[in-house]
Amino acid sequence: MRTIKQFLFALGILCHSLPSINAQNPLVTHMFTADPTARVFDGKLYVFPSSDTYPPAGREKEFPRFCMPGYHAFSLENGSTWKDHGWILKENDVPWGEKDTYAMWAPDCIEKDGKYYYYYPAKPKNDNAFRRIGVGVSKNPTGPFKWEKSFIEGVSGIDPGLLLDDDNKAYLFFGGGHELYVAPLADNMKEITQKPILIEGLPAGYKEGSFPIKKDSTYYLTFAHVFPDEGYTIGYATSENPMGPYTYRGKIMNNIHNGTNHHSIVEYQGQWILFYHSWDISGYNKLRSMRADYMTFKKDGTIKRVTPTLRGIGTPQLGDTIQVDRYNEISKASTAFVGGENEPNGWMVCNTQMMGFVRFNRVKFDGAIKIQARVASGQRTGSFEVRLNNPKGKLVAEFPIEYTGGWSSWKTIEADVKEPITGTHNLVVVFKSDWGSTKAVNLNWLLLQ
Ligand code: FUB
Numbered sequence: 001m002r003t004i005k006q007f008l009f010a011l012g013i014l015c016h017s018l019p020s021i022n023a024q025n026p027l028v029t030h031m032f033t034a035d036p037t038a039r040v041f042d043g044k045l046y047v048f049p050s051s052d053t054y055p056p057a058g059r060e061k062e063f064p065r066f067c068m069p070g071y072h073a074f075s076l077e078n079g080s081t082w083k084d085h086g087w088i089l090k091e092n093d094v095p096w097g098e099k100d101t102y103a104m105w106a107p108d109c110i111e112k113d114g115k116y117y118y119y120y121p122a123k124p125k126n127d128n129a130f131r132r133i134g135v136g137v138s139k140n141p142t143g144p145f146k147w148e149k150s151f152i153e154g155v156s157g158i159d160p161g162l163l164l165d166d167d168n169k170a171y172l173f174f175g176g177g178h179e180l181y182v183a184p185l186a187d188n189m190k191e192i193t194q195k196p197i198l199i200e201g202l203p204a205g206y207k208e209g210s211f212p213i214k215k216d217s218t219y220y221l222t223f224a225h226v227f228p229d230e231g232y233t234i235g236y237a238t239s240e241n242p243m244g245p246y247t248y249r250g251k252i253m254n255n256i257h258n259g260t261n262h263h264s265i266v267e268y269q270g271q272w273i274l275f276y277h278s279w280d281i282s283g284y285n286k287l288r289s290m291r292a293d294y295m296t297f298k299k300d301g302t303i304k305r306v307t308p309t310l311r312g313i314g315t316p317q318l319g320d321t322i323q324v325d326r327y328n329e330i331s332k333a334s335t336a337f338v339g340g341e342n343e344p345n346g347w348m349v350c351n352t353q354m355m356g357f358v359r360f361n362r363v364k365f366d367g368a369i370k371i372q373a374r375v376a377s378g379q380r381t382g383s384f385e386v387r388l389n390n391p392k393g394k395l396v397a398e399f400p401i402e403y404t405g406g407w408s409s410w411k412t413i414e415a416d417v418k419e420p421i422t423g424t425h426n427l428v429v430v431f432k433s434d435w436g437s438t439k440a441v442n443l444n445w446l447l448l449q
Helices: 004-015
Strands: 032-041 044-052 070-077 081-090 108-112 115-122 132-138 158-164 170-176 179-184 206-215 218-227 231-239 247-253 264-268 271-278 289-295 329-331 334-338 346-350 357-364 370-377 383-388 395-400 406-416 424-432 442-448
Touching (some): 032 264, 044 108, 081 115, 108 158
Antiparallel strands (some): 044 070, 115 132, 158 170, 170 179, 231 247, 264 271, 346 442, 383 395
């Protein structure tokens, strides 16, 4: 549990935040996002997460549980910038929902015949069910959606997961606790056509969530499970039939101390990506932040276990900020959170020792003639260099270290790219100052121009 001080600190971060967005982890830092469902519509990558927030004033004691007010939607622009499309649905706008319950748990959105259907759980009014599942329809993935007046009859539970099969038949998976159900949907996508059936073949530790996909005629069902002494992990099962029975195949991700483990999987531009959440910003398991990492299927159809990274997905290019603190490798340096009135919220590289470095993989250098760097320094000795691929790799640019007014007085400086570089490379920043010194410069981000 976090201390009040930690809570206020995180609140301060959010209040002062500018919407700084990127494809490094966590994916967005201007609000808390959880349970990310990713979808590709018309070649564009969208994410439909739930959102976590602080309990309303005076109701803190009621909310040791999640406090979830509704949904935003995001799309990936230019390969590395997440656009926030704002509110898709707020809890008090659910036609059949009980007001002020902050119970908007994991959603899903799917396209069928040119229309987008958004499924969400909420606490129903005048009904004993823990959650019911509602649906809305729109011509656009990000709405506005026309919400059905009532929840889907015959469905009671959380975590809607949708599958549209090759024959254009849709299935609604839902569940939570220890049981997962599935029911076929009618053509209108708003009703089920038969009583839901319990999915057979899941491991005893099945907990919640399900994300169904079909690949090479195999149905994959991925879900959060909890085995004794392990906490939440992500597992999967396969079947030849969407409604099962399924055969358990193992884990996709180990426990990463992220509380729950709701996730989704999508193929985007030829690469599979696992979306999940962690509590990177808050340090608190009820204030989560969505993440993404690449995932691979082996030749035999099994899924290789995903190692969570800070680096995440995407390839920054000209004009994108490169958050080097979301590194692939760091040596003789560390990272810390940067907040502040006029600063983007996020992290910085700090405690940069002589010959310390940070490596950030996959940067598209084409067209870059200058590099900007956001820095703060309380001293004026040394330099830092941008190099290709390793700390002794080709020198791309060199920045002398200036006194900026102190270790939290930020300034944007720039340096010329020494000669044109084409293609995508790993970027390495190397810090140089006096031997024995422990702080050359604080570095917030780089930007290719
Ligand atoms: O975010 C609230 C609930 O926690 C989700 O619906 C579950 O899957 C779990 O992530």
